[in-house]
Amino acid sequence: MFTQFDLDDELVAGTAKAGFKKPTSIQNLVIPEAMAGKDVLASAPTGTGKTAAFILPCAQHLLDYPRTEPGFPRVLILAPTRELATQIYQQAQLLTEYTDIKIGLITGGVNYGSHKEILTETTDMLIATPGRLMDYIETEQFDARDIELLVLDEADRMLDMGFSEIISRIVGEARWRKQTLLFSATLAGAGIIRFSKDILNEPVFLESDPSRKEKAKTHQWLHLADNLDHKVKLLVDILKQEDVKRAVVFANKRETVQSLAGLLQSEDLRNAWLEGEMPQDKRNKAVDRVKNGNVNILVATDVAARGLDIDDITHVINFDMPHKADIYVHRIGRTGRAGKKGTAISLVEAHEMLFLAKIERYIDEKLARRVIEGLRPQHKEARVPVKRNKTKVKKNAGLTKRARVAKKAAKAKKARKKQAKKSS
Template sequence: MQFSQLALDKRLLATVDHLGFAEATEIQQKAIPTAIAGKDLLASSRTGSGKTLAFLLPAMQRLIRSKPLSKRDPRVLILAPTRELAKQVYGQLRLVVANTSYKSLLILGGEDFNQQSKALARDPHFVVATPGRLADHLEHGHLYLHGLEMLILDEADRMLDLGFADQLQAIHKAADHRKRQTLMFSATLDHAAVNQFGAQLLNNPTRIRIDSEAEIHSDIHHRMLFSDHLDHKEAQLKALLEKQDFKQLILFTATRGDTDRLAVLLSEWGYSTLALSGELNQTARSQIMQDFAAGKAKILITTDVASRGLDIPQVSHVVNFDLPKHPEEYVHRVGRTGRAGAKGDAFSLVGPKDWPSFKKLEAFLQQPLAFEAIEGLEAKFKGLVEKPKRGPAKAKPTARSGKKTGPAKRAPAKVKRPVAGLRDIGDAPMMVKKKPVQPVDDES
């Protein structure tokens, strides 16, 4: 569907055309008409589906076509869970409002509070913010939301998971009037807290579900590799970097320590590398992201701080050096590649410590994941087999009274190992005779 079929103002159509967008994505086709009609919206769509434009264009349409409710209050407030995602949204907003009289402002935690209060006093039309810092400014009276026309929550599930429920409630109460329109986007509509919170914020919303958060992105080739231990993972990583023809690559790790260590190691291998973790201050994080987006390094090594909100078309590969504990984060990690119709490759190194996370991921995706191997670096580890659970012992009647007592006490007998059987582990059945021995090497 063309954007011209979505009843957008001709000035917005000119902007869309100037930005090079031809056809609307599925979330844009369904969300834009609903939002333009003034209805509240609760929508789910996978990462990289174009949802940012799905709420920015209706917001601009409202400002163009209607009179403001207040001359001083922000007209549109967009909330995002992380600084990185807020900066990405703000970057797209700047493109949409370019060559117009509408003013926009980005409010992030970790930046100068007084400078932000001065910027808010200049009455921006759009405010993009993280909820914690915006709630602080509300509490100090640096802005009011009595005239707010649109409240947009991007990745509401993530905001709630990060503990921003109280701040979101405060923002909602500050802008609680019948003329406010609310758009809520979530990775999934099966999130109980999102539905409960949406019932408080939204007025008879239209629900749009484009695809499940657990749905594997069809443009990404997911490849799993068994790993024996830390040294084995590093050897596999080196082989992948040598064999894969990548434009830019993001390497995800579990800890800051791994991030720093691998950055040094990859530099020794001759790769231009940047390292990013949540412990860095905002200025340093922003500089690293800008440098990577500008192509100053081929590899970005990071924790989950960059699993959302990083939109760089040149990222052709993602490698999970460690699997994340939560399967939702896997989807967001690999979603950094295969964006805007491009193809991507995602490799995951699965060792004994990653096995519980791998099983959670398979259950989350509701499909088996096949394993591959690098020639000469095949792993001995092939997965762990869960021990069968034993039920409680049944009480037996005594010979003397016939009454039931507790389980009979007797000397422990030798437990006979179960007969070996076939079990599918990875992409082929194998004979499992005993539980594999846990390797001594530390993967963390």
Template sequence: MFDQFALHERLLKAVAELKFAEPTPVQVAAIPPALEGRDLRVTAQTGSGKTAAFVLPMLNRLIRDAQPRVDVRALILLPTRELAQQTLKEVERFSQFTFIKSAIVTGGEDFKVQAALLRKVPDILIGTPGRLIEHLNAGNLILRDVEILVLDEADRMLDMGFAEDVQRLVGECDKRQQTLLFSATSGGAALRDMTAKVLDDPLHLQLNRVSELNEGTRQQIITAEDSDHKERLVHWLLANETYQKAVIFTNTRAQADRLYGRLVAEGVKVYVLHGEKDQKDRKQAIQRVKEGGVKVLVATDVAARGLDIEGLDLVINFDMPRSGDEYVHRIGRTGRAGAEGLAISLICHNDWNLMSSIERYLKQRFEHRVIKGLKGSYMGPKNLKASGKAAGTKKKKDDKKKVGEKKAKKPAKPTSKRPGNAKREAAASSVVSGDGLAPLKRKKPAAS
């Protein structure tokens, strides 16, 4: 129960109102040290409840140290608009019985309206790095009194090229008393470098290993010849699989639009979501899928983070993601909170090596699946181990054959005891054409 934590009674009331019964593992691990004021570095899978793990301690601190609202007291940085909007809703739900005010600042919204919002000085500001930097440059944003800084999905922010913006925003919060860094993956060298720079004596909480992610999700691959073959496979899967809602991921906006057009032409109710869509269209697409008016969403990786849709139980990778971390975030849309899901990746010959590297990263083997009537001729590369063994056997046989031939063959008698003559004869005998012509005769040197 949540009353095991030293949370303010108003927060416990909100938790009870929302019918949050048992805290998740990440909440059990992160909330107590966060309440103590420790800096945290938390790795926990998508859908594990990590938003509440930092929102509840943050709200508890702001309630406990109530002050007149003159500056932003808490800042939450996130990589995408969708994730920022989702986090705002969580903050508002947990703070419903308090006087704490929150606001959101992301791209795609009216800049002047946001500037007016910032003049009201919310207690908690939620935003994406790019737009926050714009307001900082315009003089609309003051962060010198921020007490708590949260970097959520920090690995994704670095992947999207926000490293410099994040570092600058962190630098503006130079009086902060606590920093919490959350991610779904362990990230690489860039994330380790950021952790070292922004956290002070942090407690590291590894709530999962990559190989344990989405245990309730079956992971399959289906081989395909080309993009046209993949499109036919997608149509078959949407027509024959049992699912409530599905998302299909592509690597490019152009491919997302093309697939969307093909599915619409075939009578599938579908929305498309990518970076070129304006904020109004993106909100409408997500809302329609959430409400169930549309069951299928085609998206680029802009939707891989912060897309929280109940009942999303089918993920199709039309294009294989470019990294193991991206794969984790894509399939993290399904099989959430213990539910079952299905993730299917469509693999052409040029996807195979990438797929294999992701298998190694996850320390898992994907289930191979064949759809009758749509089976392609490409079934993956030949088994290199088996072919290598066969080649080794053949080599041994050839070696034995050569040894036998050498033993059976008698050595040729030398035609001359002089080394010079032997060399000249060897050179002469080597000058023979493929037609079996006789050796060329050496010309006698002309008299001097």
């Protein structure tokens, strides 16, 4: 139970309000270390309770050390996308409902005047996206000197999105902080490790191993598509199947998203769509239409691959294969959450086979190939060429230095004898 963490009764009541019955593996790992004041570098799969793992210790810190005078936020939580920031904000509101902690949300996509209250009145905990917050820092509307706890959620994604310089500047502005918590869906690659070394002070490294109940149960397979027209027909057929209760369809470009949304509408498949250039209020409305059950299909770019908090997504369909393997993992993480079963289906044309090969190597699994009767592909699966090492191996590369010298001397001696024989 959450009482084991020595949380105030108000926060324990908040966990019940949020529907939490017992701590998940990542919460068991992070909360004690964070409440002990240590810097944390943590990794956990999507849907395993990561948000509460940092909200609860941050909230407890605010309760343990009450504010003595009004001012700017003492806890700052940075997230890569508006959707994820909003999700964190909503969960923080639930978990702190029985306290007096004041929480603010700053994201792009809304009018600058919308944040006036947060910037001019006392806020205890702020959830923000890096770009918009940096705007306020540069115009001297936000002061980061009061920040005591800094949380970077899905830091790997923020680096992928090009926020490295902005985050480094915000970290520098908050250099008087007491503690930093860094969370990442994956710790693969040197980038996130190098970044963590720059901002964390003797961190505790925590990597959760979710229980079978927590782990996503996602069935994955693919359908080969001859061309774009064939791919659309496959998509329509899949979405009309009875077991597809709530689906997210991913495409790589916003133009594709808009085109697909119209095509599906013409097939009596009502849907909402989501892409990065949409104003925030329209994005919120699109997500709400799916959450409320007005439509059961969301067509989206990767802007929704992280932070999209919609319950009971039964299917994720990759209309376009992502170019990076970790993006595939984040996409399919929208289904099969919190131990529920989910399905991830990819539609793959010949020119996408290279991306498929990268994904299969990354997840260490070959995706099953399936066919739909009446929509069988006419072409065989394209083989991905294997890159061969064309570097020439030097003739004597395998010899020791001493052996190479001896061989060279013997060759010279043989040449001299041959020359002497000619001369005689």
